[in-house]
Amino acid sequence: xxxxxxxxxxxxxxxxxxxxxxxxxxxxxxxxxxxxxxxxxxxxxxxxxxxxxxxxxxxxxxxxxxxxxxxxxxxxxxxxxxxxxxxxxxxxxxxxxxxxxxxxxxxxxxxxxxxxxxxxxxxxxxxxxxxxxxxxxxxxxxxxxxxxxxxxxxxxxxxxxxxxxxxxxxxxxxxxxxxxxxxxxxxxxxxxxxxxxxxxxxxxxxxxxxxxxxxxxxxxxxxxxxxxxxxxxxxxxxxxxx
Amino acid sequence: xxxxxxxxxxxxxxxxxxxxxxxxxxxxxxxxxxxxxxxxxxxxxxxxxxxxxxxxxxxxxxxxxxxxxxxxxxxxxxxxxxxxxxxxxxxxxxxxxxxxxxxxxxxxxxxxxxxxxxxxxxxxxxxxxxxxxxxxxxxxxxxxxxxxxxxxxxxxxxxxxxxxxxxxxxxxxxxxxxxxxxxxxxxxxxxxxx
Numbered sequence: 001x002x003x004x005x006x007x008x009x010x011x012x013x014x015x016x017x018x019x020x021x022x023x024x025x026x027x028x029x030x031x032x033x034x035x036x037x038x039x040x041x042x043x044x045x046x047x048x049x050x051x052x053x054x055x056x057x058x059x060x061x062x063x064x065x066x067x068x069x070x071x072x073x074x075x076x077x078x079x080x081x082x083x084x085x086x087x088x089x090x091x092x093x094x095x096x097x098x099x100x101x102x103x104x105x106x107x108x109x110x111x112x113x114x115x116x117x118x119x120x121x122x123x124x125x126x127x128x129x130x131x132x133x134x135x136x137x138x139x140x141x142x143x144x145x146x147x148x149x150x151x152x153x154x155x156x157x158x159x160x161x162x163x164x165x166x167x168x169x170x171x172x173x174x175x176x177x178x179x180x181x182x183x184x185x186x187x188x189x190x191x192x193x194x195x196x197x198x199x200x201x202x203x204x205x206x207x208x209x210x211x212x213x214x215x216x217x218x219x220x221x222x223x224x225x226x227x228x229x230x231x232x233x234x235x236x237x238x239x240x241x242x
Numbered sequence: 243x244x245x246x247x248x249x250x251x252x253x254x255x256x257x258x259x260x261x262x263x264x265x266x267x268x269x270x271x272x273x274x275x276x277x278x279x280x281x282x283x284x285x286x287x288x289x290x291x292x293x294x295x296x297x298x299x300x301x302x303x304x305x306x307x308x309x310x311x312x313x314x315x316x317x318x319x320x321x322x323x324x325x326x327x328x329x330x331x332x333x334x335x336x337x338x339x340x341x342x343x344x345x346x347x348x349x350x351x352x353x354x355x356x357x358x359x360x361x362x363x364x365x366x367x368x369x370x371x372x373x374x375x376x377x378x379x380x381x382x383x384x385x386x387x388x389x390x391x392x393x394x395x396x397x398x399x400x401x402x403x404x405x406x407x408x409x410x411x412x413x414x415x416x417x418x419x420x421x422x423x424x425x426x427x428x429x430x431x432x433x434x435x436x
Contacts, residue, residue: 010415013393013422041423048422051429051436052394055379056372058290059283 003037012042016049141236144215149184149191152218152229160218162193162231163240166206180206182214182231194221196232203237211241274311281324282307285331287395292335292387294380306334321405328392328406336384371435378428386421389414 003009008031014020015028032039144161152162164182171178178200183192186209195214197203206212215238216231285306290299309330317326379390388407392398400411407414429436 006416007412009419010412013415013418041419044426045419045422047430048424048426051375051378051425052390052422054371054436055291055375055390055394057395058287058296058376 003035012045149193155218161215163213166210169208194230195234198233213238288331288391291391302338306331325405374432378425382421389417390421
Protein backbone atom coordinates (compact mmCIF):
# COMPACT_ATOMS: atom_id res chain seq x y z
CA UNK A 1 0.00 0.00 0.00
CA UNK A 2 1.23 3.42 -0.90
CA UNK A 3 2.46 5.68 1.88
CA UNK A 4 1.48 9.36 1.81
CA UNK A 5 4.06 10.58 4.34
CA UNK A 6 5.93 12.67 1.77
CA UNK A 7 7.82 14.73 4.31
CA UNK A 8 9.05 11.57 5.93
CA UNK A 9 10.23 10.22 2.58
CA UNK A 10 12.29 13.35 1.96
CA UNK A 11 14.36 12.42 4.98
CA UNK A 12 15.45 9.05 3.62
CA UNK A 13 18.70 10.26 2.09
CA UNK A 14 19.76 12.30 5.14
CA UNK A 15 18.94 9.17 7.18
CA UNK A 16 21.14 7.04 4.93
CA UNK A 17 23.91 9.61 5.21
CA UNK A 18 23.55 9.74 8.95
CA UNK A 19 22.91 13.47 8.89
CA UNK A 20 19.40 13.26 10.31
CA UNK A 21 18.95 14.38 13.91
CA UNK A 22 18.65 11.53 16.47
CA UNK A 23 15.03 12.44 17.08
CA UNK A 24 14.26 12.49 13.36
CA UNK A 25 16.00 9.16 12.85
CA UNK A 26 14.01 7.61 15.66
CA UNK A 27 10.70 8.82 14.22
CA UNK A 28 11.64 7.49 10.80
CA UNK A 29 12.65 4.09 12.15
CA UNK A 30 9.41 3.91 14.09
CA UNK A 31 7.47 4.64 10.91
CA UNK A 32 9.40 1.94 9.07
CA UNK A 33 8.21 -0.71 11.47
CA UNK A 34 4.66 -0.19 10.30
CA UNK A 35 5.16 0.89 6.64
CA UNK A 36 6.11 -1.78 4.17
CA UNK A 37 6.06 0.65 1.24
CA UNK A 38 8.61 2.92 2.90
CA UNK A 39 10.80 -0.02 3.86
CA UNK A 40 10.90 -1.12 0.22
CA UNK A 41 11.59 2.38 -0.92
CA UNK A 42 14.37 2.87 1.62
CA UNK A 43 15.97 -0.38 0.48
CA UNK A 44 15.95 0.87 -3.12
CA UNK A 45 17.30 4.25 -2.10
CA UNK A 46 20.03 2.63 -0.03
CA UNK A 47 21.21 0.75 -3.11
CA UNK A 48 20.86 3.85 -5.29
CA UNK A 49 22.72 5.91 -2.72
CA UNK A 50 25.53 3.34 -2.67
CA UNK A 51 25.76 3.48 -6.47
CA UNK A 52 25.76 7.25 -6.48
CA UNK A 53 28.54 7.33 -3.92
CA UNK A 54 30.68 5.37 -6.33
CA UNK A 55 30.26 7.91 -9.11
CA UNK A 56 33.76 8.58 -10.39
CA UNK A 57 35.08 12.11 -9.97
CA UNK A 58 36.05 12.77 -13.53
CA UNK A 59 38.93 15.18 -13.25
CA UNK A 60 39.53 17.73 -15.91
CA UNK A 61 43.22 16.80 -15.88
CA UNK A 62 42.47 13.38 -17.30
CA UNK A 63 40.37 14.73 -20.13
CA UNK A 64 42.45 17.73 -21.02
CA UNK A 65 43.42 18.14 -24.63
CA UNK A 66 46.82 19.48 -23.78
CA UNK A 67 48.57 22.83 -23.58
CA UNK A 68 46.47 24.36 -26.34
CA UNK A 69 43.32 23.87 -24.27
CA UNK A 70 44.89 25.62 -21.30
CA UNK A 71 46.08 28.41 -23.56
CA UNK A 72 42.57 28.72 -24.93
CA UNK A 73 41.15 28.97 -21.44
CA UNK A 74 43.81 31.50 -20.54
CA UNK A 75 42.76 33.57 -23.54
CA UNK A 76 39.22 33.67 -22.27
CA UNK A 77 40.23 36.36 -19.81
CA UNK A 78 41.43 38.50 -22.63
CA UNK A 79 38.40 37.69 -24.77
CA UNK A 80 36.18 38.80 -21.94
CA UNK A 81 37.75 42.25 -21.80
CA UNK A 82 36.85 44.02 -25.04
CA UNK A 83 39.70 46.54 -24.90
CA UNK A 84 42.31 43.88 -24.48
CA UNK A 85 40.72 41.79 -27.20
CA UNK A 86 40.83 44.78 -29.50
CA UNK A 87 44.48 45.39 -28.72
CA UNK A 88 45.19 41.74 -29.34
CA UNK A 89 43.50 41.87 -32.74
CA UNK A 90 45.44 45.03 -33.54
CA UNK A 91 48.71 43.45 -32.49
CA UNK A 92 47.98 40.36 -34.57
CA UNK A 93 47.12 42.53 -37.52
CA UNK A 94 50.30 44.54 -37.16
CA UNK A 95 52.32 41.36 -36.93
CA UNK A 96 50.61 39.92 -39.97
CA UNK A 97 51.00 43.14 -41.93
CA UNK A 98 54.75 43.29 -41.33
CA UNK A 99 55.47 41.16 -44.40
CA UNK A 100 56.71 43.16 -47.44
CA UNK A 101 53.96 41.95 -49.76
CA UNK A 102 51.24 43.09 -47.37
CA UNK A 103 53.00 46.45 -46.90
CA UNK A 104 53.16 46.95 -50.66
CA UNK A 105 49.54 46.06 -51.04
CA UNK A 106 48.53 48.43 -48.27
CA UNK A 107 50.62 51.23 -49.76
CA UNK A 108 48.97 50.75 -53.14
CA UNK A 109 45.56 50.80 -51.48
CA UNK A 110 46.36 54.02 -49.60
CA UNK A 111 47.58 55.70 -52.79
CA UNK A 112 44.49 54.61 -54.69
CA UNK A 113 42.25 55.95 -51.95
CA UNK A 114 44.21 59.21 -51.86
CA UNK A 115 43.80 59.61 -55.61
CA UNK A 116 40.10 58.94 -55.28
CA UNK A 117 39.77 61.56 -52.56
CA UNK A 118 41.66 64.14 -54.66
CA UNK A 119 39.60 63.49 -57.76
CA UNK A 120 36.27 63.53 -55.98
CA UNK A 121 37.11 66.65 -53.96
CA UNK A 122 39.11 68.65 -56.47
CA UNK A 123 36.73 71.58 -56.25
CA UNK A 124 37.25 71.85 -52.53
CA UNK A 125 40.97 71.22 -52.71
CA UNK A 126 41.79 73.55 -55.62
CA UNK A 127 39.00 76.08 -55.21
CA UNK A 128 36.37 77.17 -57.69
CA UNK A 129 38.78 79.22 -59.78
CA UNK A 130 39.45 76.44 -62.21
CA UNK A 131 35.90 75.34 -62.39
CA UNK A 132 34.59 78.86 -62.86
CA UNK A 133 37.20 79.52 -65.51
CA UNK A 134 36.28 76.28 -67.10
CA UNK A 135 32.63 77.20 -66.77
CA UNK A 136 33.10 80.60 -68.40
CA UNK A 137 35.11 78.97 -71.13
CA UNK A 138 32.36 76.47 -71.55
CA UNK A 139 29.67 79.13 -71.54
CA UNK A 140 28.45 80.27 -74.87
CA UNK A 141 28.38 83.97 -74.03
CA UNK A 142 26.72 84.75 -77.32
CA UNK A 143 23.68 82.89 -76.08
CA UNK A 144 23.09 85.43 -73.31
CA UNK A 145 20.35 87.93 -74.07
CA UNK A 146 21.86 91.42 -74.25
CA UNK A 147 19.83 94.21 -72.83
CA UNK A 148 20.23 97.55 -71.06
CA UNK A 149 19.72 98.02 -67.36
CA UNK A 150 16.49 99.85 -68.08
CA UNK A 151 15.14 96.92 -70.06
CA UNK A 152 15.53 94.52 -67.14
CA UNK A 153 12.06 95.40 -65.85
CA UNK A 154 10.49 93.86 -68.91
CA UNK A 155 12.94 90.95 -69.32
CA UNK A 156 11.69 87.40 -69.25
CA UNK A 157 14.89 85.62 -70.26
CA UNK A 158 16.93 83.87 -67.54
CA UNK A 159 20.41 84.40 -68.95
CA UNK A 160 21.30 87.98 -69.71
CA UNK A 161 24.24 90.23 -70.50
CA UNK A 162 24.11 93.86 -69.49
CA UNK A 163 26.57 96.74 -69.36
CA UNK A 164 27.18 99.57 -66.94
CA UNK A 165 29.49 101.22 -64.46
CA UNK A 166 30.54 99.51 -61.27
CA UNK A 167 29.55 101.20 -58.03
CA UNK A 168 29.30 100.42 -54.31
CA UNK A 169 31.43 97.28 -54.38
CA UNK A 170 31.18 95.49 -51.06
CA UNK A 171 31.99 92.10 -49.66
CA UNK A 172 29.55 90.13 -47.56
CA UNK A 173 31.99 88.39 -45.27
CA UNK A 174 29.31 86.27 -43.70
CA UNK A 175 28.16 84.86 -47.02
CA UNK A 176 31.56 85.08 -48.69
CA UNK A 177 30.03 86.85 -51.66
CA UNK A 178 30.76 90.12 -53.44
CA UNK A 179 28.07 92.62 -54.48
CA UNK A 180 28.16 95.71 -56.60
CA UNK A 181 25.74 97.96 -58.40
CA UNK A 182 25.81 98.28 -62.09
CA UNK A 183 24.55 101.73 -63.09
CA UNK A 184 23.90 103.54 -66.35
CA UNK A 185 25.43 106.80 -65.21
CA UNK A 186 28.75 106.73 -63.32
CA UNK A 187 27.77 109.38 -60.79
CA UNK A 188 24.40 110.35 -59.46
CA UNK A 189 21.18 108.39 -59.11
CA UNK A 190 19.56 106.42 -61.84
CA UNK A 191 18.45 102.87 -62.73
CA UNK A 192 20.74 100.10 -61.49
CA UNK A 193 21.00 96.37 -61.20
CA UNK A 194 22.59 94.58 -58.24
CA UNK A 195 25.20 92.01 -59.25
CA UNK A 196 26.28 89.20 -56.96
CA UNK A 197 29.42 87.15 -57.42
CA UNK A 198 29.09 83.89 -55.52
CA UNK A 199 32.78 83.09 -55.44
CA UNK A 200 34.87 86.26 -55.64
CA UNK A 201 38.13 84.29 -55.63
CA UNK A 202 37.22 82.52 -58.82
CA UNK A 203 36.70 85.59 -60.96
CA UNK A 204 38.57 88.80 -61.86
CA UNK A 205 36.82 91.43 -59.77
CA UNK A 206 35.59 94.69 -61.24
CA UNK A 207 37.05 97.96 -60.11
CA UNK A 208 34.90 100.73 -58.74
CA UNK A 209 33.94 103.08 -61.59
CA UNK A 210 35.02 100.74 -64.37
CA UNK A 211 32.66 99.91 -67.20
CA UNK A 212 31.93 96.21 -67.50
CA UNK A 213 29.71 93.77 -69.26
CA UNK A 214 28.15 91.33 -66.84
CA UNK A 215 26.86 87.90 -67.80
CA UNK A 216 24.61 86.03 -65.44
CA UNK A 217 21.16 84.98 -64.32
CA UNK A 218 18.46 87.64 -64.11
CA UNK A 219 16.35 87.76 -60.93
CA UNK A 220 14.05 90.10 -59.15
CA UNK A 221 14.41 90.56 -55.39
CA UNK A 222 10.93 91.47 -54.15
CA UNK A 223 11.77 91.71 -50.45
CA UNK A 224 10.46 94.91 -48.81
CA UNK A 225 13.19 97.55 -48.89
CA UNK A 226 14.88 95.91 -51.84
CA UNK A 227 12.57 95.42 -54.79
CA UNK A 228 15.30 95.57 -57.37
CA UNK A 229 16.61 93.57 -60.29
CA UNK A 230 19.68 91.43 -59.85
CA UNK A 231 22.20 89.50 -61.85
CA UNK A 232 22.71 86.64 -59.48
CA UNK A 233 24.92 84.76 -59.84
CA UNK A 234 27.32 86.63 -62.06
CA UNK A 235 28.82 84.06 -64.40
CA UNK A 236 31.30 86.23 -66.25
CA UNK A 237 32.53 89.79 -66.33
CA UNK A 238 34.13 91.43 -69.33
CA UNK A 239 35.91 94.67 -68.52
CA UNK A 240 35.14 97.24 -71.19
CA UNK A 241 36.87 100.26 -69.66
CA UNK A 242 39.03 100.43 -66.55
CA UNK B 243 42.26 40.21 -5.73
CA UNK B 244 41.00 39.87 -2.18
CA UNK B 245 37.63 41.11 -3.28
CA UNK B 246 37.55 38.46 -5.94
CA UNK B 247 38.34 35.79 -3.40
CA UNK B 248 35.50 37.06 -1.31
CA UNK B 249 33.21 36.95 -4.31
CA UNK B 250 34.26 33.57 -5.57
CA UNK B 251 34.07 31.75 -2.28
CA UNK B 252 33.96 28.00 -2.46
CA UNK B 253 30.58 26.38 -2.22
CA UNK B 254 30.97 25.42 1.40
CA UNK B 255 31.73 28.96 2.52
CA UNK B 256 29.20 30.56 4.85
CA UNK B 257 26.54 32.54 3.04
CA UNK B 258 26.99 35.64 5.21
CA UNK B 259 30.52 36.11 3.97
CA UNK B 260 29.47 35.98 0.35
CA UNK B 261 27.17 38.93 0.67
CA UNK B 262 30.00 41.11 1.97
CA UNK B 263 31.85 41.53 -1.28
CA UNK B 264 33.73 44.50 -2.59
CA UNK B 265 33.26 45.60 -6.19
CA UNK B 266 34.73 43.19 -8.67
CA UNK B 267 37.98 44.34 -10.24
CA UNK B 268 36.77 44.76 -13.79
CA UNK B 269 38.73 43.36 -16.65
CA UNK B 270 41.24 41.81 -14.28
CA UNK B 271 42.81 38.98 -16.15
CA UNK B 272 44.26 37.49 -12.99
CA UNK B 273 40.85 37.57 -11.44
CA UNK B 274 39.44 35.60 -14.36
CA UNK B 275 42.23 33.12 -14.02
CA UNK B 276 41.50 32.74 -10.34
CA UNK B 277 37.82 32.13 -10.91
CA UNK B 278 38.70 29.56 -13.51
CA UNK B 279 41.12 27.82 -11.16
CA UNK B 280 38.57 27.84 -8.35
CA UNK B 281 35.65 26.46 -10.28
CA UNK B 282 36.92 24.51 -13.25
CA UNK B 283 36.96 21.10 -11.57
CA UNK B 284 33.50 21.50 -10.08
CA UNK B 285 31.99 22.79 -13.28
CA UNK B 286 33.80 20.16 -15.26
CA UNK B 287 32.22 17.36 -13.21
CA UNK B 288 28.83 18.91 -13.81
CA UNK B 289 29.37 19.25 -17.53
CA UNK B 290 30.96 15.91 -18.21
CA UNK B 291 28.13 14.06 -16.48
CA UNK B 292 25.55 16.03 -18.40
CA UNK B 293 27.19 15.78 -21.79
CA UNK B 294 29.09 12.55 -21.67
CA UNK B 295 31.56 13.18 -24.42
CA UNK B 296 34.64 14.75 -22.90
CA UNK B 297 35.65 16.64 -26.05
CA UNK B 298 32.25 18.27 -26.29
CA UNK B 299 32.34 18.83 -22.57
CA UNK B 300 35.57 20.80 -22.93
CA UNK B 301 33.96 23.04 -25.51
CA UNK B 302 31.03 23.59 -23.21
CA UNK B 303 33.32 24.26 -20.26
CA UNK B 304 34.99 26.93 -22.32
CA UNK B 305 31.65 28.44 -23.32
CA UNK B 306 30.56 28.47 -19.69
CA UNK B 307 33.62 30.34 -18.51
CA UNK B 308 33.37 32.75 -21.38
CA UNK B 309 29.81 33.52 -20.30
CA UNK B 310 30.91 33.80 -16.70
CA UNK B 311 33.69 36.22 -17.53
CA UNK B 312 31.54 38.29 -19.83
CA UNK B 313 28.72 38.29 -17.33
CA UNK B 314 30.86 39.32 -14.37
CA UNK B 315 30.18 42.98 -15.02
CA UNK B 316 26.45 42.40 -14.99
CA UNK B 317 26.49 40.04 -12.01
CA UNK B 318 23.96 41.69 -9.73
CA UNK B 319 24.79 39.78 -6.56
CA UNK B 320 21.16 38.87 -6.13
CA UNK B 321 22.41 35.35 -5.61
CA UNK B 322 25.70 34.04 -4.35
CA UNK B 323 28.49 33.72 -6.84
CA UNK B 324 28.62 29.94 -6.85
CA UNK B 325 24.85 29.77 -7.37
CA UNK B 326 25.19 32.10 -10.31
CA UNK B 327 28.06 30.21 -11.93
CA UNK B 328 26.32 26.85 -11.42
CA UNK B 329 23.18 28.15 -13.05
CA UNK B 330 25.15 29.32 -16.04
CA UNK B 331 26.75 25.88 -16.26
CA UNK B 332 23.46 24.03 -15.97
CA UNK B 333 21.78 26.26 -18.55
CA UNK B 334 24.64 25.79 -20.96
CA UNK B 335 24.44 22.02 -20.55
CA UNK B 336 20.69 22.07 -21.09
CA UNK B 337 21.02 24.23 -24.18
CA UNK B 338 23.58 21.88 -25.59
CA UNK B 339 21.41 18.87 -24.86
CA UNK B 340 18.45 20.51 -26.51
CA UNK B 341 20.48 21.29 -29.60
CA UNK B 342 21.87 17.79 -29.78
CA UNK B 343 19.28 15.60 -28.27
CA UNK B 344 21.27 13.02 -26.30
CA UNK B 345 20.97 9.61 -27.82
CA UNK B 346 19.72 7.02 -25.40
CA UNK B 347 22.28 4.27 -25.05
CA UNK B 348 20.98 1.38 -23.00
CA UNK B 349 23.44 -0.11 -20.57
CA UNK B 350 23.08 -3.44 -22.31
CA UNK B 351 24.44 -1.89 -25.46
CA UNK B 352 27.62 -1.01 -23.61
CA UNK B 353 28.22 -4.20 -21.76
CA UNK B 354 25.93 -6.69 -23.45
CA UNK B 355 22.63 -8.16 -22.39
CA UNK B 356 22.21 -9.64 -18.94
CA UNK B 357 22.58 -13.16 -20.24
CA UNK B 358 25.66 -12.35 -22.22
CA UNK B 359 27.54 -10.80 -19.33
CA UNK B 360 30.52 -12.78 -18.26
CA UNK B 361 32.56 -10.96 -15.62
CA UNK B 362 35.63 -13.00 -16.42
CA UNK B 363 35.52 -11.78 -20.00
CA UNK B 364 35.76 -8.17 -18.90
CA UNK B 365 39.40 -7.28 -18.45
CA UNK B 366 39.13 -3.83 -16.89
CA UNK B 367 36.56 -4.07 -14.15
CA UNK B 368 37.07 -0.57 -12.78
CA UNK B 369 36.69 1.03 -16.15
CA UNK B 370 33.47 -0.83 -16.83
CA UNK B 371 32.10 0.15 -13.45
CA UNK B 372 32.77 3.81 -14.16
CA UNK B 373 31.17 3.61 -17.58
CA UNK B 374 28.11 1.88 -16.13
CA UNK B 375 27.67 4.47 -13.42
CA UNK B 376 28.18 7.42 -15.74
CA UNK B 377 25.74 6.08 -18.28
CA UNK B 378 23.16 5.29 -15.66
CA UNK B 379 23.32 8.91 -14.51
CA UNK B 380 23.15 10.21 -18.06
CA UNK B 381 20.01 8.21 -18.71
CA UNK B 382 18.22 10.04 -15.93
CA UNK B 383 16.16 13.09 -16.78
CA UNK B 384 18.04 16.40 -16.69
CA UNK B 385 16.44 17.37 -13.41
CA UNK B 386 17.44 14.11 -11.79
CA UNK B 387 20.93 14.29 -13.26
CA UNK B 388 21.38 17.72 -11.74
CA UNK B 389 20.49 16.68 -8.22
CA UNK B 390 22.66 13.57 -8.35
CA UNK B 391 25.68 15.44 -9.67
CA UNK B 392 25.22 18.39 -7.32
CA UNK B 393 24.74 16.11 -4.36
CA UNK B 394 27.25 13.33 -4.90
CA UNK B 395 29.94 15.05 -6.93
CA UNK B 396 29.67 18.64 -5.77
CA UNK B 397 28.66 17.87 -2.21
CA UNK B 398 26.01 20.57 -2.04
CA UNK B 399 23.44 20.62 0.71
CA UNK B 400 19.72 20.60 -0.05
CA UNK B 401 19.61 24.34 0.62
CA UNK B 402 22.46 25.02 -1.78
CA UNK B 403 20.95 22.78 -4.43
CA UNK B 404 17.62 24.53 -4.08
CA UNK B 405 19.31 27.89 -4.70
CA UNK B 406 21.18 26.60 -7.74
CA UNK B 407 18.17 24.82 -9.22
CA UNK B 408 15.65 27.47 -8.26
CA UNK B 409 13.28 25.17 -6.40
CA UNK B 410 12.46 24.32 -2.79
CA UNK B 411 14.60 21.96 -0.69
CA UNK B 412 11.59 19.65 -0.50
CA UNK B 413 11.48 19.41 -4.29
CA UNK B 414 15.21 18.70 -4.33
CA UNK B 415 14.70 15.86 -1.83
CA UNK B 416 11.87 14.39 -3.90
CA UNK B 417 13.90 14.55 -7.09
CA UNK B 418 16.82 12.94 -5.35
CA UNK B 419 14.64 10.09 -4.14
CA UNK B 420 13.31 9.49 -7.62
CA UNK B 421 16.81 9.71 -9.10
CA UNK B 422 18.26 7.21 -6.63
CA UNK B 423 15.33 4.89 -7.19
CA UNK B 424 15.93 4.96 -10.93
CA UNK B 425 19.65 4.47 -10.51
CA UNK B 426 18.99 1.42 -8.43
CA UNK B 427 16.59 0.09 -11.02
CA UNK B 428 18.98 0.66 -13.91
CA UNK B 429 22.05 -0.68 -12.17
CA UNK B 430 20.47 -3.63 -10.39
CA UNK B 431 21.25 -6.07 -13.25
CA UNK B 432 24.90 -5.04 -13.13
CA UNK B 433 25.30 -5.21 -9.40
CA UNK B 434 28.06 -7.76 -9.68
CA UNK B 435 30.29 -5.22 -11.42
CA UNK B 436 29.65 -2.48 -8.92
